[in-house]
Amino acid sequence: xxxxxxxxxxxxxxxxxxxxxxxxxxxxxxxxxxxxxxxxxxxxxxxxxxxxxxxxxxxxxxxxxxxxxxxxxxxxxxxxxxxxxxxxxxxxxxxxxxxxxxxxxxxxxxxxxxxxxxxxxxxxxxxxxxxxxxxxxxxxxxxxxxxxxxxxxxxxxxxxxxxxxxxxxxxxxxxxxxxxxxxxxxxxxxxxxxx
Numbered sequence: 001x002x003x004x005x006x007x008x009x010x011x012x013x014x015x016x017x018x019x020x021x022x023x024x025x026x027x028x029x030x031x032x033x034x035x036x037x038x039x040x041x042x043x044x045x046x047x048x049x050x051x052x053x054x055x056x057x058x059x060x061x062x063x064x065x066x067x068x069x070x071x072x073x074x075x076x077x078x079x080x081x082x083x084x085x086x087x088x089x090x091x092x093x094x095x096x097x098x099x100x101x102x103x104x105x106x107x108x109x110x111x112x113x114x115x116x117x118x119x120x121x122x123x124x125x126x127x128x129x130x131x132x133x134x135x136x137x138x139x140x141x142x143x144x145x146x147x148x149x150x151x152x153x154x155x156x157x158x159x160x161x162x163x164x165x166x167x168x169x170x171x172x173x174x175x176x177x178x179x180x181x182x183x184x185x186x187x188x189x190x191x192x193x194x195x
Contacts, residue, residue, distance in 0.1 A: 029060045029075040035103035037082035038125075043112040044089055046096035050108065051120040053101035058084050062098035125182045134191045137161075137183075144179035150194070152187040159194035
């Protein structure tokens with residue numbers, strides 16, 4: 001009897017190991033892209049973190065959803081010269097999250113339908129618009145930006161990097177600084193946090 005249980009457990013171990021690997025598997029799409037170009041992100045609803053890549057590549061990574069709905073997600077990266085267009089489509093409605101890595105020196109253009117967008121540690125122009133949700137942008141060196149503007153129809157702007165704090169309806173700010181980069185952010189309804 002003990003021998004039978006031992007055989008059963010030995011047969012069960014590989015199944016558990018394979019199942020554990022499949023649930024922790026992350027999907028990745030990747031394309032080489034040179035530093036100093038423009039990355040345009042066309043994103044459907046979800047939570048996205050955009051950060052600096054350790055190499056000259058555009059990389060999109062996302063984990064599977066518990067219910068398997070992330071299998072329908074379509075990621076496409078098109079590179080033409082100094083411009084890359086990244087499309088993330090068919091995102092599930094329940095807590096989809098992805099990380100997008102781009103070269104540290106990249107001009108960034110983002111359009112997101114709804115969700116939360118976080119931009120970390122990138123040097124270059126930033127042009128970000130979101131229909132509903134929250135934009136978080138790290139700006140460790142505000143003096144690198146010349147033209148700066150942000151606006152929303154309803155919500156709050158907390159731009160400590162540019163010494164601005166506003167909330168309510170139809171809020172915006174426009175500034176001119178000494179830097180060469182441009183900063184633009186817009187949310188129809190939600191929050192803009194620039195720190």
